[in-house]
Amino acid sequence: MASRLLVILLIVLASGILFGQQETLYMTVLNSRKHRLGARDNPTVGLFVSTDAGTSWQHRGWRGYIRTFYSEVGPDGTIWSACGNGVLQSTDNGGRWRIATGWEITEVLKVKVDPSNPAIIYAVTAYGIFKTIDHGKIWYEKNVGFQNPFTSDVLVDRSKNLQLFAATEEGVFRSRDGGDHWLLAGLEGKGIRTIVQDPKDFNKLYVGTEDDGFCLSGDGGNTWNRSNEGLQHRTVYAIAVDGQNSRTIFLGTHGGGVYRSLDGGKNWEQKGVGLKNLDVHSLVTLPSNSQTVFAGTLNGGLYRSTNGGESWEFNSQEEAQVWGLSVR
Amino acid sequence: MKKIVFICTMCLSFAVSSNGQSPFEQRRLQLLEVASVERERGFQTVTAKLLAGRDREYALTMLDSLTSDEAIGGMFYSYSLIGCYLHTRVVLPDSLRKKVRSAYRNRTMYRGDTENHWVTYYTGLYLAAQTWPHQDGTEWFNGKSSSENFQESTEWLNHWIRMSARIGQGEFDSPTYISVFITPMLVLYDFAQDPQMKRKAQMMLDLLFADFAVEHLKGNYAGGHSRDYPEDIVNPLAAPSTFWAWLYFGEPEFAPWSEARFRPRHRGAWEPLFGAVSSYRLPDIIYRIATDRTKPYVQTKTKRVRNIIRFGAEKNPPVFKYTYMTRHYALGSLQGGILQPIQQHTWDVTYASGKPYNTLFTLHPFFSGKELAMFFPEEQKFLSDEVDRYHKVYTNPNKWNSSSPYEQTFQHKNALIVLYNIEQGAIHPHIDGFFPKNLEQRVVDKSGWIFCKAGDTYMAFFPLKPYEWIEEEINWRWRSHELKNGAVVEIGSSTADVSFDRFRKKVSASIPLFKNFEENLTVQYTTRMGDRMKFTFGGERVLNGKHVDFARYRFFDGPYLQSEYKSGIITMLYKGSKRVLDFNEVSITE
Numbered sequence A: 001m002a003s004r005l006l007v008i009l010l011i012v013l014a015s016g017i018l019f020g021q022q023e024t025l026y027m028t029v030l031n032s033r034k035h036r037l038g039a040r041d042n043p044t045v046g047l048f049v050s051t052d053a054g055t056s057w058q059h060r061g062w063r064g065y066i067r068t069f070y071s072e073v074g075p076d077g078t079i080w081s082a083c084g085n086g087v088l089q090s091t092d093n094g095g096r097w098r099i100a101t102g103w104e105i106t107e108v109l110k111v112k113v114d115p116s117n118p119a120i121i122y123a124v125t126a127y128g129i130f131k132t133i134d135h136g137k138i139w140y141e142k143n144v145g146f147q148n149p150f151t152s153d154v155l156v157d158r159s160k161n162l163q164l165f166a167a168t169e170e171g172v173f174r175s176r177d178g179g180d181h182w183l184l185a186g187l188e189g190k191g192i193r194t195i196v197q198d199p200k201d202f203n204k205l206y207v208g209t210e211d212d213g214f215c216l217s218g219d220g221g222n223t224w225n226r227s228n229e230g231l232q233h234r235t236v237y238a239i240a241v242d243g244q245n246s247r248t249i250f251l252g253t254h255g256g257g258v259y260r261s262l263d264g265g266k267n268w269e270q271k272g273v274g275l276k277n278l279d280v281h282s283l284v285t286l287p288s289n290s291q292t293v294f295a296g297t298l299n300g301g302l303y304r305s306t307n308g309g310e311s312w313e314f315n316s317q318e319e320a321q322v323w324g325l326s327v328r
Numbered sequence B: 001m002k003k004i005v006f007i008c009t010m011c012l013s014f015a016v017s018s019n020g021q022s023p024f025e026q027r028r029l030q031l032l033e034v035a036s037v038e039r040e041r042g043f044q045t046v047t048a049k050l051l052a053g054r055d056r057e058y059a060l061t062m063l064d065s066l067t068s069d070e071a072i073g074g075m076f077y078s079y080s081l082i083g084c085y086l087h088t089r090v091v092l093p094d095s096l097r098k099k100v101r102s103a104y105r106n107r108t109m110y111r112g113d114t115e116n117h118w119v120t121y122y123t124g125l126y127l128a129a130q131t132w133p134h135q136d137g138t139e140w141f142n143g144k145s146s147s148e149n150f151q152e153s154t155e156w157l158n159h160w161i162r163m164s165a166r167i168g169q170g171e172f173d174s175p176t177y178i179s180v181f182i183t184p185m186l187v188l189y190d191f192a193q194d195p196q197m198k199r200k201a202q203m204m205l206d207l208l209f210a211d212f213a214v215e216h217l218k219g220n221y222a223g224g225h226s227r228d229y230p231e232d233i234v235n236p237l238a239a240p241s242t243f244w245a246w247l248y249f250g251e252p253e254f255a256p257w258s259e260a261r262f263r264p265r266h267r268g269a270w271e272p273l274f275g276a277v278s279s280y281r282l283p284d285i286i287y288r289i290a291t292d293r294t295k296p297y298v299q300t301k302t303k304r305v306r307n308i309i310r311f312g313a314e315k316n317p318p319v320f321k322y323t324y325m326t327r328h329y330a331l332g333s334l335q336g337g338i339l340q341p342i343q344q345h346t347w348d349v350t351y352a353s354g355k356p357y358n359t360l361f362t363l364h365p366f367f368s369g370k371e372l373a374m375f376f377p378e379e380q381k382f383l384s385d386e387v388d389r390y391h392k393v394y395t396n397p398n399k400w401n402s403s404s405p406y407e408q409t410f411q412h413k414n415a416l417i418v419l420y421n422i423e424q425g426a427i428h429p430h431i432d433g434f435f436p437k438n439l440e441q442r443v444v445d446k447s448g449w450i451f452c453k454a455g456d457t458y459m460a461f462f463p464l465k466p467y468e469w470i471e472e473e474i475n476w477r478w479r480s481h482e483l484k485n486g487a488v489v490e491i492g493s494s495t496a497d498v499s500f501d502r503f504r505k506k507v508s509a510s511i512p513l514f515k516n517f518e519e520n521l522t523v524q525y526t527t528r529m530g531d532r533m534k535f536t537f538g539g540e541r542v543l544n545g546k547h548v549d550f551a552r553y554r555f556f557d558g559p560y561l562q563s564e565y566k567s568g569i570i571t572m573l574y575k576g577s578k579r580v581l582d583f584n585e586v587s588i589t590e
Helices: A002-022 B002-018 B023-036 B043-052 B056-068 B075-091 B094-106 B115-131 B146-164 B179-191 B195-213 B230-234 B240-249 B284-291 B369-373 B380-390 B500-508
Strands: A025-032 A046-050 A058-060 A068-073 A079-083 A086-090 A108-113 A121-125 A128-132 A151-156 A164-168 A171-175 A183-186 A192-197 A205-209 A214-217 A236-241 A249-253 A257-261 A280-286 A289-297 A302-305 A313-316 A320-327 B297-304 B318-325 B329-334 B347-351 B359-363 B407-412 B415-421 B431-436 B441-444 B450-454 B457-463 B468-471 B475-480 B484-493 B522-526 B532-536 B541-543 B569-574 B577-582 B587-589
Touching (some): A025 A079, A025 A280, A046 A068, A079 A121, A086 A108, A164 A192, A257 A280, A289 A320, A302 A320, B043 B056, B043 B075, B056 B075, B075 B094, B075 B115, B115 B179, B179 B195, B179 B240, B195 B240, B195 B284, B195 B569, B230 B359, B230 B431, B284 B569, B329 B415, B329 B484, B415 B522, B415 B532, B450 B500, B484 B500, B484 B522
Parallel strands (some): A068 A108, A068 A320, A236 A280
Antiparallel strands (some): A025 A046, A025 A068, A025 A320, A079 A086, A121 A128, A164 A171, A171 A183, A249 A280, A280 A289, A289 A302, A302 A313, B297 B318, B318 B329, B329 B347, B347 B359, B359 B431, B407 B415, B415 B484, B457 B484, B468 B475, B532 B541, B569 B577
């Protein structure tokens, strides 16, 4: 009896570990509508982690408001958080934290880890892009070529070594030398909010814009086209692509909730059943089960869909600003 | 033994000083006395109680509570805690010293997103790292060692001081936030062990007070302001700056806490307590500059816009200030446009008065997510509502503070032209003027001028377009709905004009010219002193036929305070006295 229990326990533990290693969700809560200046009962904000597909969430790290926008985990397991205080780093799964940057780096909106090298990290800030190649010890400013350095997102191209794309207020910029130099790649003058790469076809790039909807490139960023058929809400904050079927794309919009395309971004359909807050700032699909999609809203908390976006249920963090979502 | 000596010394100095020292000493001790009986929890009141030797147990309980309450933290907490600790550590029990230390290990210390946030954050971190050196990152909330924290704080404080002394503050001349620039500098001056940093803190204090002094009128912080709250804009003596004016300049004559109508409403009202217990002493020359109003003068200043992170070609464009100061009133202005988000106060006349609401001004109540997104990194469509949550009136059409792209000014001494060119379709398409109800006279003259009298100050206001009066609790709201609009303002006084009737007669003889204003947006006006002003919205400012060039503005220019832009050398002058702050050499010469 005891040995059978032990076996079951080992299986449960093993599956948990495997599950956790394969698929951990990171939710970054910037703030909450419940927050009041000077109040003593303000809700906990910052980083929340789930290893069970959003069934439960555990808080990690600083509990107070430091303007945490986004968190991501590198291939080596280091958690990086983009914050007002700079870039935060934890190498023990959120037990202890260190601010990896100095006073020069602030208002960090995103932090992206090079998938091929966990020592290379890009901090995307209101003052441009900063890069470290030694796991956060030294940071270098990488803004040569930007007209205005304000950057919302950066994409590390998985198909071409040292190629990056930046989402700026002046359009999409490309660097072919790891960020040393930037050139306008397209959508000149457009405010770009987010940029992602198709998980199957690396030549396909997708961007969400301020007021110009969804745009895509099918040739690795050389040419760009708007694709807004059916998209009534043209400010797109977030894009998630189904890892198993990349013709399914989700958009998080301002005022329109979630839109879904089943044809690779040609046509869009609003998918808002159950979604009580329609300002969606972050999106993620589960790699293991692409029917499960999470939508982080501005002031409405986190929603989850288990049917590919057809309908949504509130999941966590009532009235919170779920600014960032990522999965590893 | 050390504790007994400390307590005896403090009580002795308290008792001896009370017997009548300088007026500043008396005010300082009066403040210490009042703050020491305050029951509300706060680091300043704990400091006051412990230094005055009053309510020791209650003070320790307060400090215990402040260091136990994990719900509080951040930049204001950090510098106040270390200030309190360094002033009182000799009398603190070991258990409380440990709790203070652990706060810098366990608390969330947000660095913030404004200039005052960073000054308080890095001052707190600097002094904490200095106090507990040689400790590794596990002992600090941010994972950095004492030496790393000390170095980072030193670097940023040096950066801020260098910038403030050369191109000015982004949060300039704020009647509210002056408190959280002065207070950390006081604590830094008192406790920085590095003589260079101590000297820099002293020089920053001199600069902050001199900057205030040239626009100080009987306790009021006159002129255009950044970061000004509506309650203080309509009632200038309610601002926290009044507390500092009382402590260091001796004006107003009443203590700020003694009259309910003037009592500062802001939290942290006891911040000047750190001035009362500081070893910093205001140089006499600054006191003289702040209080001598025998001769009218013009003071100009150059400041900077806080960091523009997007939608702007320049990160910190200059702000041009102009203030005309007399013994009865001050007329002051910024050039207009968006110079800072949310809490800009572009122009007003502030007059010396025994009554509250001693001011008159106009504005366009602009708001925009895009305006906010120039300064904050969050999404522009999200920002207006978010800012409204904390600054309750941001989107309100009746608000009394605003930075509007549709507003521009041109001032010459006691005369000002303010023009508005509001875009078709703009939200809140009107301009408002604040006219206090307690004016002694408010007369609409057939010439088109509106004349107001408040004590010795006479105000003339000429609206270019039709308007209405809306009666409110403390004021008449002057409102005009025309999009292309403006007003001409001229101020006089019993000293300059002998009587209100004579002032009215002189001013009403001069009617502003604004023919074809809809097309040319140009106004010409000849002041009662004969100066010819011509102003075009978005165009030239011309005085007596000569183009007014903001590019020629110095950092400070006036009879008492002078500096070349970006020189880092500030000169104070008063009669035969001179004090020079040289931020390049970190030296003070007299």
